[in-house]
Amino acid sequence: MPLLKDGKVAEDVWAPVEDGAELPASGPVLVSLARFKTEHGSLLAGNHSVGVKLANSDDPAEIAAWLDRISLVVLDFPKYTDGRALSQSQLLRRRHGYKGEIRATGQVLRDQLRLMIRSGFDAMVIDEADAEAIYDISAHEFSEFYQSAADTSDTIFVKRQRARQSKAAE
Amino acid sequence: MYRYDEFDETLVRERAKQFRGQVERRLKGELKEEHFKPLRLQNGVYLQLHAYMLRVAIPYGQLNAKKMRQLAMIADVYDKGYAHFTTRQNVQYNWIKLADMPDVLDVLADVEMHAIQTSGNCIRNVTSDHLAGANLDEIEDPRPWCEIIRQWSTFHPEFSSLPRKFKIAVTAGETDRAAVRVHDIGLHMKKNADGKVGFEFIVGGGLGRTPFVGPTVREWVAKEDLLSYLEANMRVYNRHGRRDNKYKARIKILVSELGLEEYKRQVEEEFAAQNTWEKVVLPQEEIDRITAYFAPPKFETLPAVSAAFEAFKSASREQARWAKNNLRPHRTPGYTSVHIALKQQGEAPGDATSDQMRAMADIGERYGLDDIRVAHEQDVVLAHVRLDDVPAVYAALKAAGLHASNAGLGSDIIACPGLDYCNLSNARSISVANEIQAVFADPEFEDDVGTLHVNVSGCINACGHHHVGHIGILGVDKKGEEFYQVLFGGRADEKATIAAIQGPGLKHEEVAPAIRRVIDTYLSLRRDGGEKFIDTMSRVGQAPFKEALYAAA
Numbered sequence: 001m002p003l004l005k006d007g008k009v010a011e012d013v014w015a016p017v018e019d020g021a022e023l024p025a026s027g028p029v030l031v032s033l034a035r036f037k038t039e040h041g042s043l044l045a046g047n048h049s050v051g052v053k054l055a056n057s058d059d060p061a062e063i064a065a066w067l068d069r070i071s072l073v074v075l076d077f078p079k080y081t082d083g084r085a086l087s088q089s090q091l092l093r094r095r096h097g098y099k100g101e102i103r104a105t106g107q108v109l110r111d112q113l114r115l116m117i118r119s120g121f122d123a124m125v126i127d128e129a130d131a132e133a134i135y136d137i138s139a140h141e142f143s144e145f146y147q148s149a150a151d152t153s154d155t156i157f158v159k160r161q162r163a164r165q166s167k168a169a170e
Numbered sequence: 171m172y173r174y175d176e177f178d179e180t181l182v183r184e185r186a187k188q189f190r191g192q193v194e195r196r197l198k199g200e201l202k203e204e205h206f207k208p209l210r211l212q213n214g215v216y217l218q219l220h221a222y223m224l225r226v227a228i229p230y231g232q233l234n235a236k237k238m239r240q241l242a243m244i245a246d247v248y249d250k251g252y253a254h255f256t257t258r259q260n261v262q263y264n265w266i267k268l269a270d271m272p273d274v275l276d277v278l279a280d281v282e283m284h285a286i287q288t289s290g291n292c293i294r295n296v297t298s299d300h301l302a303g304a305n306l307d308e309i310e311d312p313r314p315w316c317e318i319i320r321q322w323s324t325f326h327p328e329f330s331s332l333p334r335k336f337k338i339a340v341t342a343g344e345t346d347r348a349a350v351r352v353h354d355i356g357l358h359m360k361k362n363a364d365g366k367v368g369f370e371f372i373v374g375g376g377l378g379r380t381p382f383v384g385p386t387v388r389e390w391v392a393k394e395d396l397l398s399y400l401e402a403n404m405r406v407y408n409r410h411g412r413r414d415n416k417y418k419a420r421i422k423i424l425v426s427e428l429g430l431e432e433y434k435r436q437v438e439e440e441f442a443a444q445n446t447w448e449k450v451v452l453p454q455e456e457i458d459r460i461t462a463y464f465a466p467p468k469f470e471t472l473p474a475v476s477a478a479f480e481a482f483k484s485a486s487r488e489q490a491r492w493a494k495n496n497l498r499p500h501r502t503p504g505y506t507s508v509h510i511a512l513k514q515q516g517e518a519p520g521d522a523t524s525d526q527m528r529a530m531a532d533i534g535e536r537y538g539l540d541d542i543r544v545a546h547e548q549d550v551v552l553a554h555v556r557l558d559d560v561p562a563v564y565a566a567l568k569a570a571g572l573h574a575s576n577a578g579l580g581s582d583i584i585a586c587p588g589l590d591y592c593n594l595s596n597a598r599s600i601s602v603a604n605e606i607q608a609v610f611a612d613p614e615f616e617d618d619v620g621t622l623h624v625n626v627s628g629c630i631n632a633c634g635h636h637h638v639g640h641i642g643i644l645g646v647d648k649k650g651e652e653f654y655q656v657l658f659g660g661r662a663d664e665k666a667t668i669a670a671i672q673g674p675g676l677k678h679e680e681v682a683p684a685i686r687r688v689i690d691t692y693l694s695l696r697r698d699g700g701e702k703f704i705d706t707m708s709r710v711g712q713a714p715f716k717e718a719l720y721a722a723a
Binding site for chain 2: 149159160
């Protein structure tokens with residue numbers, strides 16, 4: 001399945017490492033929250049970029065202290081109807097100031113891409129042959145939003161306020 | 171009423187276009203029903219017993235003549251000439267073809283309407299007091315805050331795949347006409363000790379299989395904190411609400427399983443942790459802009475007593491009765507609010523034909539300052555009518571067959587569509603409601619009985635709100651046969667109470683005679699001076715009523 005990064009198909013360079021399995025000599029490694037919690041000292045000191053995969057019941061606050069040294073957080077949609085990862089992503093970006101990659105895995109459907117992007121995801125693994133084209137449509141179906149979220153789009157409320165201010169300035 | 175600006179308009183148009191694409195993919199077979207289902211559901215499209223159903227949002231029940239006429243047009247062109255007004259102040263069409271749905275969304279957008287989030291596991295249409303801005307007892311008009319909540323919740327990126335549907339209601343009256351204690355979140359506008367208006371947060375009420383009267387999570391939340399505090403509640407629910415069992419997924423179960431104190435602690439912790447940039451604070455200019463749309467209309471200075479209205483009442487008993495039952499006091503002298511009861515004997519509660527909808531549009535435009543509302547009792551309300559115009563309004567309603575004089579009485583029954591339409595239902599609702607209506611066919615008898623709320627649901631999902639009826643009726647299926655359980659003592663107002671099941675179910679034909687015996691018991695027990703059914707029941711207890719219910723068996 002293609003991996004999209006900022007809307008473009010990208011190579012997945014991350015090696016998932018099972019709990020208890022030996023780390024590869026070098027290269028980016030993706031570990032579970034449990035492993036990260038017990039081994040973060042050695043993981044972050046080593047020769048690797050470190051990514052953490054959270055279950056959607058995990059609390060992002062558990063990795064908050066190390067987020068400036070984590071390069072990837074993988075969040076899961078076990079079912080497309082389960083929106084817990086959207087809250088996790090918002091928390092990572094807006095509460096904890098995480099700047100690295102947030103990747104969606106699991107049942108990622110095209111009609112949910114916009115919500116994911118707005119909630120802070122910049123990568124997703126999606127089961128679509130023409131993933132870039134589909135991303136392009138889904139990401140741009142809407143040009144207006146009421147809520148401020150983890151992306152940088154101006155909200156309708158901001159645009160209205162700006163219009164009022166420029167009118168007042170005239 | 172609120173008018174869309176370019177941004178609201180763009181969003182609704184883009185939504186219509188998006189849904190057109192989704193329907194095309196479904197019709198071409200590119201999208202499986204399994205994956206189309208959550209998409210259509212977020213747009214109010216259900217697959218019912220016989221056809222697709224479309225639920226159109228009427229934010230806080232507010233309409234005008236132009237919108238009502240468009241709804242009538244949709245009924246004519248795309249449905250079978252009628253529509254159904256719902257307990258959530260929305261309107262439903264039962265016979266629209268899937269291929270026509272995108273066109274319907276376009277014509278809705280033409281009049282600033284949509285079907286966004288009228289179903290699915292998201293924040294649904296926000297409901298309110300149908301007498302807002304007209305009643306005698308409200309602290310301020312709740313509708314600007316409903317509109318603010320509507321905008322904030324529309325396509326909320328974080329709260330679009332919740333554990334279950336989520337319903338918010340707002341009221342600002344001393345009397346709660348919006349049933350806020352039986353919503354996922356009920357907001358009751360109140361003053362704090364300093365006299366500032368804010369919101370009491372009531373969380374985790376609801377009906378359905380497990381009814382709860384919602385507890386108060388915070389006595390008072392400042393207006394500037396409203397949306398941030400809502401987000402804190404929603405996030406706790408989205409993260410921790412149960413997803414393993416859809417019947418335990420509503421927020422009421424989370425609140426009850428955590429316990430009120432622990433739920434409160436989690437919400438307060440989340441609220442306190444919000445960074446300044448996470449707070450949802452609208453500029454005062456924006457609040458003022460939205461509020462201005464709900465400014466009181468220009469009322470004329472009129473005497474409190476209208477000679478024309480007094481003459482109207484004296485002219486016939488029929489007219490006097492309608493005036494007594496269907497008019498509500500208005501805060502402005504010389505005005506009244508008119509309840510149009512969509513509860514003619516023998517009709518499906520809440521149904522109106524396209525001709526009747528156009529008649530309501532005409533009457534509302536001509537005599538009601540173009541303000542037309544849907545009430546959660548499945549009725550339509552003209553909030554601002556001059557007493558001088560009541561005779562003309564009545565004549566026009568009568569010509570359209572809309573003059574049922576039973577608002578708030580025994581035959582003004584709330585009922586779900588039941589087995590006649592709904593694929594969840596276990597039993598018919600409309601026919602049993604019609605038979606109970608017939609108990610009250612004699613106007614003198616019905617008036618004598620007075621205020622009485624009878625609510626009928628065809629299954630335990632409780633769309634007919636049987637838990638909060640003074641008398642509730644619940645249809646159940648026993649080995650292929652319809653039975654009806656009877657509940658007593660529910661209410662949805664500020665004294666919200668969940669009704670109690672009395673015992674074994676009755677057969678369809680046994681229900682109406684049993685209700686008649688219950689009513690006769692009330693008449694024999696009530697105190698002089700017009701003690702209401704519900705008050706007599708709470709004074710003497712339910713036992714004598716239960717005895718009457720089963721007296722024939």
